[in-house]
Amino acid sequence: MSKIDFTQAYALRNSMRQELSMYLPEWELAARFVSPQRFRKPGARLGARKDHAIINGQAGLSLRTFQSGMSNGATPRSRPWFNLVSANKAKASSTLIKRFLSERQQLLNEKFQKSNLYTVLPLAYKDVGVFSNSAFAMLPHATMGFYFYPYAVGTYAFACDALGDTNMFTRDFTMSVQQVVKEFGKLTPSGHIDWTTLPAWVQNEWKAVRYLSTMTMSQLMIPNASYDPRRVNPFDQTTKKFQAYTWAQSFGANNIPPQSSSGFRSEQSLNPDQFLKISGYSYFPVITPRWEVQAEENYGVDGPTQMALSDVMALQTKEKFRLEAIAKLVKPPMVGHASLRRHQASILAGGITYVDDAGAQAGFKPAYEMDPKLSELLQTIEQDTARIKECYFEHLFSMFSSGEQKTHVTTVEIQEKAGEKMSALSPVVAQLDRDVLTKVIENGQIMLEEARMIPLRPQELMGENLAPEYISILAQAQKVSMLASMERGINFVTSVANATQDKNILRLIKAEEFTREYLDFVAIDPKFVADEAEYKEIQAQGAANDKAQLDAQNQKTEAETLKTLSQAEFGKNSALDTMAPEAGI
Numbered sequence: 001m002s003k004i005d006f007t008q009a010y011a012l013r014n015s016m017r018q019e020l021s022m023y024l025p026e027w028e029l030a031a032r033f034v035s036p037q038r039f040r041k042p043g044a045r046l047g048a049r050k051d052h053a054i055i056n057g058q059a060g061l062s063l064r065t066f067q068s069g070m071s072n073g074a075t076p077r078s079r080p081w082f083n084l085v086s087a088n089k090a091k092a093s094s095t096l097i098k099r100f101l102s103e104r105q106q107l108l109n110e111k112f113q114k115s116n117l118y119t120v121l122p123l124a125y126k127d128v129g130v131f132s133n134s135a136f137a138m139l140p141h142a143t144m145g146f147y148f149y150p151y152a153v154g155t156y157a158f159a160c161d162a163l164g165d166t167n168m169f170t171r172d173f174t175m176s177v178q179q180v181v182k183e184f185g186k187l188t189p190s191g192h193i194d195w196t197t198l199p200a201w202v203q204n205e206w207k208a209v210r211y212l213s214t215m216t217m218s219q220l221m222i223p224n225a226s227y228d229p230r231r232v233n234p235f236d237q238t239t240k241k242f243q244a245y246t247w248a249q250s251f252g253a254n255n256i257p258p259q260s261s262s263g264f265r266s267e268q269s270l271n272p273d274q275f276l277k278i279s280g281y282s283y284f285p286v287i288t289p290r291w292e293v294q295a296e297e298n299y300g301v302d303g304p305t306q307m308a309l310s311d312v313m314a315l316q317t318k319e320k321f322r323l324e325a326i327a328k329l330v331k332p333p334m335v336g337h338a339s340l341r342r343h344q345a346s347i348l349a350g351g352i353t354y355v356d357d358a359g360a361q362a363g364f365k366p367a368y369e370m371d372p373k374l375s376e377l378l379q380t381i382e383q384d385t386a387r388i389k390e391c392y393f394e395h396l397f398s399m400f401s402s403g404e405q406k407t408h409v410t411t412v413e414i415q416e417k418a419g420e421k422m423s424a425l426s427p428v429v430a431q432l433d434r435d436v437l438t439k440v441i442e443n444g445q446i447m448l449e450e451a452r453m454i455p456l457r458p459q460e461l462m463g464e465n466l467a468p469e470y471i472s473i474l475a476q477a478q479k480v481s482m483l484a485s486m487e488r489g490i491n492f493v494t495s496v497a498n499a500t501q502d503k504n505i506l507r508l509i510k511a512e513e514f515t516r517e518y519l520d521f522v523a524i525d526p527k528f529v530a531d532e533a534e535y536k537e538i539q540a541q542g543a544a545n546d547k548a549q550l551d552a553q554n555q556k557t558e559a560e561t562l563k564t565l566s567q568a569e570f571g572k573n574s575a576l577d578t579m580a581p582e583a584g585i
Helices: 006-020 024-033 058-074 095-114 117-131 177-184 200-207 304-330 338-342 374-391 411-422 426-450 473-478 480-500 503-508 511-521 532-566 575-583
Strands: 082-086 136-141 145-150 156-160 166-176 214-223 242-251 277-281 334-336 364-366 466-470
Touching: 006 156, 006 166, 006 214, 006 242, 024 117, 024 304, 058 117, 058 304, 058 374, 058 426, 058 473, 082 095, 082 426, 095 117, 095 426, 117 136, 117 145, 117 304, 117 426, 136 426, 145 426, 166 177, 177 200, 177 214, 304 374, 426 466, 480 503, 480 511
Parallel strands: none
Antiparallel strands: 082 466, 136 145, 156 166, 166 214, 214 242, 242 277, 334 364
8 A cells, every 4th residue: 555545544543552551551550659750641741740650769760770781781872882784794804884884874873963863762771761661753954964753652563574574653743723734724826824724723723822822643654565676766755665643633632523434524524535634755664672572472471661660560569568667766656644634735846744643653654665676677688779770780780989999900800790790691682682773773874875965885785785883882792702702812822822833723713814803803993904905015014124124134244254364464374264175265
């Protein structure tokens, strides 16, 4: 279907929202105890306080550490976190190709720096930590090339193709009448607003100068089933690979448009399509990070908050008990003689309570003796806190700031320790790489190429998949074991050669290939590495220099020998006396 009708779009949106409804209760519960502001419930008042259920904020603190650790570990703004490589191994080994890819990578990184990517990614990591899912759009921008727009959890739903990649997305959002007219309105040749392209109630609100009245909007993004890359027209949105449909769903709280048998309004003011806007994209514009994805499911599951939620809820109850116990110890319920009813009683420090002789013996004392077992309660609270920190990988992201001072720890030991801790996070990093970072880099190349903001590919790379290779702190930690193996191998070979005095052992290692592989692993920029042709020239020049030095040394030795012979005398046990018999003198 190259262009679906309104009934099909609305039915598809409803089916995706129906699947979403199964996840919303759990997400709302997670947000309630960890990060209430990250969940958007339809009709909720923005800015209202939502943290009434949180008594102990440990989960929020651990979430903050997780968010910061993922941002700085996977996508740091201060340093490059990816390289571009060709999927074709034969071409990928060429240093000239590597240099082109390095230049493209640097340009992409500059565009990422200028855009709002590094303000949206931390929000995505936070949502993944709370709900195991997130979503944001990557949209064209005239000067930056692209910009990113985050979506609130609870307002969107998505679905995936057979490979598990998100290819359908819908969201509900609100816009003011003023925004609707500016975004979707058109002008007539005389310069007036063409109201035939907008819902009738928009015109009524506009004429009544109620510009800030809100409307509920819906948007649907789906693949173009009749997409043909040979027939793409940049000026025809319906020919592009993906299409986005936007329409007005309702106005205000109670003013719902007339309904039809298809489930939506029956008025014909938006004929023939009833859509406010139809957009086209060469790439899927919505990126949906997920934690872990089960087979045949669309949404991520088993994220940090889902794993920690039982401990988080138990922690709130125990914290409430602890505070209640402390309050009863500090300000216990009191009993006294009935005569005190006519007098003012005080339990303040230094306060005085007057009693008559009849009530003096009864006194004024706590209603009961209390032993709340605070030490045992604190111990269980600490256990819950430790498990919550474990769920959010706080031990990994706070490894170097835990206060443990060991001056004798070597760099290798630190790397091995980081690599060992990274093993628990590796599967999730792989999922986020596929869902987020790869999509961002692929979409960025497509958008910059279409906007002519990036050099075109050389002929050798036409049609090739330029995939990212990640070089962030987390990615490098996963490579520690491989680097350590290479280093141990070369050290062992060198030790054997020295111990046996057999320098031929060193020829077991292909020095050039080994060195290039190691430099690739540690992500050295290819512009600092000589390519194959340059290295051959370097070898040839080195051999020529060695030969010239050897010839010069031989000439110097011969000259010194001739000089010594010229100064020698016969019969004085000189070199001439030794050489004379051999020469027949």
